[in-house]
Amino acid sequence: MFRRFMSLMLVLVVLSAFLVACGDDNSPLPTYAGATSVTNPDATKSISDVFTSSNKDAKVTSFTTADAPDKVKSFFTDNFKKNGWNDKSGDKSIADSSTQLSGVMNGAFVQAFEKGNHKAVIVAFPGASASLLGYQNVADTGTAYMVVDANT
Numbered sequence: 598m599f600r601r602f603m604s605l606m607l608v609l610v611v612l613s614a615f616l617v618a619c620g621d622d623n624s625p626l627p628t629y630a631g632a633t634s635v636t637n638p639d640a641t642k643s644i645s646d647v648f649t650s651s652n653k654d655a656k657v658t659s660f661t662t663a664d665a666p667d668k669v670k671s672f673f674t675d676n677f678k679k680n681g682w683n684d685k686s687g688d689k690s691i692a693d694s695s696t697q698l699s700g701v702m703n704g705a706f707v708q709a710f711e712k713g714n715h716k717a718v719i720v721a722f723p724g725a726s727a728s729l730l731g732y733q734n735v736a737d738t739g740t741a742y743m744v745v746d747a748n749t
Contacts, residue, residue, distance in 0.1 A: 668740075686710075727739075
């Protein structure tokens with residue numbers, strides 16, 4: 598458990614660097630239909646400090662859905678692109694973080710998008726792993742995810 602938490606912290610520290618140079622573009626983020634907003638578990642609250650400390654206006658929210666991680670990932674990829682956001686998930690630091698997180702939690706992923714100076718990061722955990730982080734009532738086949746929305 599400690600190894601997983603430390604790996605997750607490392608991934609999120611790398612991702613915070615992506616969010617440092619944010620601007621004031623107020624483009625709305627896509628919302629996943631049927632997802633339920635939930636309180637950020639304690640483990641993710643401490644992780645979210647990584648984002649909010651370098652981005653005074655960063656918001657971190659968590660959601661759960663019964664849908665599988667691949668469906669959630671596909672939705673965000675399609676909808677961010679459709680709304681004019683640039684997919685930064687292929688950037689080396691983001692791709693490396695996603696690969697590392699997936700290696701620790703099979704099915705987890707990280708996506709990053711930007712539009713102007715507005716940045717967004719989606720960090721998703723498959724249901725079985727999400728419960729280890731403190732997410733409640735997530736089916737093993739479902740998904741819990743964090744949305745980091747930054748404008749500074």
